[in-house]
Amino acid sequence: MNALQRIKSVIVEDESAAREALRTYLKKYCPQIEVIGEIDNCKDAILLLHELEPQLVFLDVEMPFGNAFDVLEGCKDLYFETIFVTAFSEYSLRALNQSAAYYLLKPISIEELILAVNKVQQHIINNEIINRNRILVENFKESKPEKQQVILPTLEGFEVVRMEEIVRLQGNGNFTDIFLRDKTKKMVCRFLKHFSEILPYPFVRIHKSHIINVNYVKSYHKNSGGYVVLEDGNEIEISPSYKENFMQIFKS
Numbered sequence: 554m555n556a557l558q559r560i561k562s563v564i565v566e567d568e569s570a571a572r573e574a575l576r577t578y579l580k581k582y583c584p585q586i587e588v589i590g591e592i593d594n595c596k597d598a599i600l601l602l603h604e605l606e607p608q609l610v611f612l613d614v615e616m617p618f619g620n621a622f623d624v625l626e627g628c629k630d631l632y633f634e635t636i637f638v639t640a641f642s643e644y645s646l647r648a649l650n651q652s653a654a655y656y657l658l659k660p661i662s663i664e665e666l667i668l669a670v671n672k673v674q675q676h677i678i679n680n681e682i683i684n685r686n687r688i689l690v691e692n693f694k695e696s697k698p699e700k701q702q703v704i705l706p707t708l709e710g711f712e713v714v715r716m717e718e719i720v721r722l723q724g725n726g727n728f729t730d731i732f733l734r735d736k737t738k739k740m741v742c743r744f745l746k747h748f749s750e751i752l753p754y755p756f757v758r759i760h761k762s763h764i765i766n767v768n769y770v771k772s773y774h775k776n777s778g779g780y781v782v783l784e785d786g787n788e789i790e791i792s793p794s795y796k797e798n799f800m801q802i803f804k805s
Contacts, residue, residue: 559587562609565598567616583670595619599627607633614639622693625686634673650751652689653704683711698753705741720785722748722764759799760792
């Protein structure tokens with residue numbers, strides 16, 4: 554990517570010190586980035602992004618009088634890559650991970666910044682069209698977790714599925730096999746641990762190699778140490794370390 558192909562970018566961050574630090578890091582370590590604008594609040598960010606139409610936005614998740622999702626909602630008619638910047642929050646990280654979004658934790662690590670920028674750059678070069686922003690906004694507005702969408706990074710690219718379509722997940726080395734209601738299987742480029750962290754109830758881990766959607770449990774059997782039968786006919790063992798949590802869910 555030469556100078557004529559630099560990535561036009563905007564920083565949306567309410568703290569002036571954080572904006573300055575990010576601008577400095579980008580200038581020193583990410584020469585492919587051209588910062589064409591900065592703004593410190595959600596309302597003006599929406600106007601500025603429409604005016605400048607950047608390729609990439611560095612977007613603070615939590616700001617006064619709004620948040621990143623408000624900005625994305627106001628820019629639904631635009632297409633740009635987003636690198637979210639966030640203080641640690643289990644809720645925001647889960648939402649970002651479900652949407653396979655790029656994000657940086659505060660305080661920003663230079664190594665993580667370079668990595669995120671390189672990923673976005675590759676995404677732009679390859680012209681991979683997947684609107685993570687739209688999915689994030691839709692998930693944010695959807696109160697029922699099972700109706701929310703999750704982006705699955707596959708060997709061929711990305712696939713988007715609603716969580717209610719997922720019957721179970723099975724660890725497969727560095728990958729995870731995801732079994733859907735329509736009997737298809739997706740091999741996803743993530744460890745099973747990744748999904749145990751980002752998938753909300755009704756997904757429950759019952760074994761080191763298995764996560765199930767409890768809405769698809771047909772029966773539970775005590776013998777052989779305990780196992781469940783799912784609606785697709787699969788029998789999945791419940792390991793002793795996960796059994797108490799599983800039983801508690803069904804008692805409640």
